[in-house]
Amino acid sequence: MENVWNKIPLEDYELHMQHKSVGQLHLLSNLTKKYLEKLCPKTVLFLGIAGGNGLEYIDNSVTNQVFGIDINQNYLNETKKRFKDQIPNLNLINIDISSSKNEKITKANLIWAALIFEYVETDTCFEFINSNISENGQLIITIQENNGVSSVSQTGIETIKSAGQIFKLISESDLLSSAKKFGFCKIDFEENILPNKKSLKTYTFIKK
């Protein structure tokens, strides 16, 4: 069966994420800026890169390889169009993490996994991450916390509702125990509350 993400136009996804009640696009862009500046990775890999939100903060004098993977080739085409001139070493690869957990693309110093664990089985995500992270590499995972609010906000964007059918909330305790099982040690955490009272929880791990 085709993955629902292949049927959601990027424009719809981004309109939904930047809707004033959702407010996630801007926050995720700011978080990307913050952690790129803090961690200064030489090689970074974005899981589920969508339209490349936050790539505007890549400093080519610090980060010399940028990888992004996504199941939706159209998203990658648009990301390429947006950033190819700004980031010479931008590698965008069409991969379904669910069927590629052993695929080796790079050994990244930083893997950025924002809002992907909600759509791909947790152990599979960690296996894919372990195939592509360097020793002592850092891993940032952002997950959504609903705080009692329904999972997909009403923004008037119809196509995004199909993502709600495969969305699963990630429990903090399950995430932390899986991270430990796959050799990751938590070193930082922050929570940002969104306009609709949901929040994004962002964890930094280091690979031991």
Ligand SMILES: C[S@@+](CC[C@H](N)C(=O)[O-])C[C@H]1O[C@@H](n2cnc3c(N)ncnc32)[C@H](O)[C@@H]1O
């Ligand atoms: C909720 S969006 C998050 C996008 C971006 N990381 C952000 O924070 O705005 C999930 C992204 O993961 C991609 N995705 C979903 N399932 C995937 C899979 N099995 N393999 C690779 N990418 C996937 C979707 O196409 C989409 O771009």
